[in-house]
Amino acid sequence: MSAAKQYALVPGAFVPVPTLRPSRAAAVDDVPALTTGFPAGRMFRSELRLMFGRRRNQAALAVLAAVPIVIAVAVRWSGPRGGGEGPAFLSLVNGNGLFVALAALTVALPLFLPLAISTTAADAIAGEASLGTLRYLLTVPVSRTRLLLTKFAAVITYTFVGVLVIAVAGVAIGLLLFGAGPAALLSGTPVGFGEAVLRLGMVCVYLTLCLVALAAVGLFVSTLTEQPIGATIAVVATAITSQVLGAVPQLEVIHPFLLTNYWTDFGELLRDPISYGALVPGLVSALIWTAVSASAAWARFGSKDVTS
Amino acid sequence: MTAPAVERPHRRSPDADAHAVTTVGLTKQFRGGQVAVDHVDLAVPTGAVYGFLGPNGSGKTTTIRMLLGLTRPTAGTHRLLGGRMPEDAATLLPRVGALVEGPAFHPHLSGLDNLRRLDAVDRTADPTTSRARIGAALDRVGLTPAGRKKYRVYSLGMRQRLGLAAALLRPRELFVLDEPTNGLDPQGTREVRTLIAELAAAGTTVMLSTHLLAEVEQVCTHVGVMNSGRLVAQAPLAELRAGTATRVEVETDRPVDAIATMQRLELPDVVVQGRRVGAALGELPSDRVVAALVYDGVPVQGFRVVVPDLESVFVGLTGEGFDVSG
Numbered sequence: 001m002s003a004a005k006q007y008a009l010v011p012g013a014f015v016p017v018p019t020l021r022p023s024r025a026a027a028v029d030d031v032p033a034l035t036t037g038f039p040a041g042r043m044f045r046s047e048l049r050l051m052f053g054r055r056r057n058q059a060a061l062a063v064l065a066a067v068p069i070v071i072a073v074a075v076r077w078s079g080p081r082g083g084g085e086g087p088a089f090l091s092l093v094n095g096n097g098l099f100v101a102l103a104a105l106t107v108a109l110p111l112f113l114p115l116a117i118s119t120t121a122a123d124a125i126a127g128e129a130s131l132g133t134l135r136y137l138l139t140v141p142v143s144r145t146r147l148l149l150t151k152f153a154a155v156i157t158y159t160f161v162g163v164l165v166i167a168v169a170g171v172a173i174g175l176l177l178f179g180a181g182p183a184a185l186l187s188g189t190p191v192g193f194g195e196a197v198l199r200l201g202m203v204c205v206y207l208t209l210c211l212v213a214l215a216a217v218g219l220f221v222s223t224l225t226e227q228p229i230g231a232t233i234a235v236v237a238t239a240i241t242s243q244v245l246g247a248v249p250q251l252e253v254i255h256p257f258l259l260t261n262y263w264t265d266f267g268e269l270l271r272d273p274i275s276y277g278a279l280v281p282g283l284v285s286a287l288i289w290t291a292v293s294a295s296a297a298w299a300r301f302g303s304k305d306v307t308s
Numbered sequence: 309m310t311a312p313a314v315e316r317p318h319r320r321s322p323d324a325d326a327h328a329v330t331t332v333g334l335t336k337q338f339r340g341g342q343v344a345v346d347h348v349d350l351a352v353p354t355g356a357v358y359g360f361l362g363p364n365g366s367g368k369t370t371t372i373r374m375l376l377g378l379t380r381p382t383a384g385t386h387r388l389l390g391g392r393m394p395e396d397a398a399t400l401l402p403r404v405g406a407l408v409e410g411p412a413f414h415p416h417l418s419g420l421d422n423l424r425r426l427d428a429v430d431r432t433a434d435p436t437t438s439r440a441r442i443g444a445a446l447d448r449v450g451l452t453p454a455g456r457k458k459y460r461v462y463s464l465g466m467r468q469r470l471g472l473a474a475a476l477l478r479p480r481e482l483f484v485l486d487e488p489t490n491g492l493d494p495q496g497t498r499e500v501r502t503l504i505a506e507l508a509a510a511g512t513t514v515m516l517s518t519h520l521l522a523e524v525e526q527v528c529t530h531v532g533v534m535n536s537g538r539l540v541a542q543a544p545l546a547e548l549r550a551g552t553a554t555r556v557e558v559e560t561d562r563p564v565d566a567i568a569t570m571q572r573l574e575l576p577d578v579v580v581q582g583r584r585v586g587a588a589l590g591e592l593p594s595d596r597v598v599a600a601l602v603y604d605g606v607p608v609q610g611f612r613v614v615v616p617d618l619e620s621v622f623v624g625l626t627g628e629g630f631d632v633s634g
Contacts, residue, residue, distance in 0.1 A: 038435055046428035054416065132412025136474065139376045139408065140430045141401035305379035 068104030068170030097174025121218025122231030362534030411471030559610030
């Protein structure tokens with residue numbers, strides 16, 4: 001049947017039925033050869049733009065930055081209360097601005113940091129699934145492993161930035177309100193400003209590694225559902241449950257297996273000399289939680305039917 | 309009722325060059341046991357505009373999801389552009405533009421930024437031509453003026469256009485478009501049909517899932533019809549039409565005499581309804597029927613030739629009506 005006849009068959013048509021013709025040549029000419037030799041990292045940068053461009057994530061970072069500011073202002077204008085009340089390091093704030101950062105990290109660790117990280121981690125796959133953009137990413141195509149790795153890398157970045165925001169805001173407001181007086185470590189050894197900043201940096205790295213384990217749990221939960229809010233709640237609940245169980249002395253036998261058990265060990269970095277051995281259990285725990293959760297996420301997502 | 313493709317299924321091993329999409333026994337059974345797609349053997353010829361039709365819930369979208377590697381078939385195999393799926397997805401899918409179950413983008417990004425993101429995640433896309441390609445794609449769907457507006461404020465038609473722009477980000481050899489005119493106004497619908505015709509004229513294969521028969525009549529060269537998870541027909545459009553006989557219908561005071569005349573002419577499938585008598589025309593020219601009726605003294609008060617329309621073909625195949633409002 002010729003094209004003309006087909007056209008005639010369709011009297012109402014205003015679009016001519018195109019001639020069916022062998023088109024290999026045209027197609028091959030038009031479509032450039034596939035190359036994967038382009039510089040890597042475009043997707044990761046796009047992911048970071050997406051993550052840090054979201055108002056919600058910016059607001060979370062702003063809240064984290066507010067924590068040390070609130071603490072510093074409160075301490076500056078009300079003066080330190082006596083006794084062992086309040087979070088660790090709070091009594092030391094008045095002596096040295098750097099302790100504002102440490103006090104703020106301690107305050108943010110149980111809830112604010114896990115909340116911010118859970119939101120972004122849980123959003124990784126579930127967020128794209130709920131928008132429907134997941135199916136378009138996969139048909140671009142982006143391999144599922146690459147998508148998961150990029151998302152995880154972005155969440156790890158966000159985690160580090162979150163911790164760093166508290167530390168930097170803490171140092172800034174601390175220096176502003178209290179100055180850089182002589183810093184004494186928990187063991188009583190005085191250290192210089194440079195050494196103190198270095199110790200604070202090490203605390204940030206340790207906490208990031210601990211929180212990455214939570215992010216990995218979030219990534220896994222994110223592959224289970226198409227509801228980012230539900231996934232966020234599940235991850236925050238995991239962190240809180242872990243802390244509650246960790247506070248019950250009768251459950252001591254399970255404490256080493258809890259996600260949050262070693263998070264507060266960062267105090268070891270403020271002794272002189274640093275007992276690195278005391279940090280090992282926390283790092284091993286974080287590594288195991290990360291490896292198991294990330295593997296589970298990969299296994300789950302790799303075989304998942306995307307029906308959103 | 310005849311169903312051409314059921315009588316002549318495409319069992320022959322389809323040549324990779326000749327077909328852009330082939331499936332063999334493609335099946336999807338969901339965990340609940342429901343079989344959404346049941347041993348479907350698709351053969352979309354290269355260069356065709358293939359109308360993939362079927363009532364809602366007939367398995368079209370599930371089939372498309374399997375074709376693109378989004379869901380895993382429980383049985384069967386399929387090939388795209390001659391390559392195996394899902395094994396070769398990384399090299400095949402960049403050559404395929406897809407619109408699956410409506411557009412989906414990040415609402416807080418502009419249309420432009422959404423396209424930038426899709427281009428950025430494509431490892432095979434050249435970053436140095438990204439800006440030009442995105443601009444051209446927006447231009448082609450008429451969305452350039454709204455490119456910097458947030459996707460959140462787009463109308464359904466604009467969203468659909470952005471989805472098409474994403475599929476057009478680079479030259480493709482195959483487009484898989486699921487309901488591409490959904491939500492578009494008549495002007496937009498016409499533009500999309502023109503676009504599809506242009507793509508086809510350039511030699512690109514288009515697989516078009518739709519439930520609008522007007523769309524099929526106007527742009528498609530080939531048709532596959534799904535019903536309850538099965539492919540009940542697959543043929544060139546003209547062939548499918550030919551499968552249904554043209555009928556004649558006469559209106560008269562003396563239907564009994566009219567029946568006698570039609571039987572004398574050996575017309576098959578004679579039916580009577582009140583004053584109207586109808587029959588399949590077969591090979592006979594319609595004017596011979598009128599002449600015979602008049603010769604036999606049957607008062608002909610009305611006479612018409614009923615050319616089968618696509619809708620009746622599909623209703624016959626699927627047992628269900630289609631939305632023909634488009």
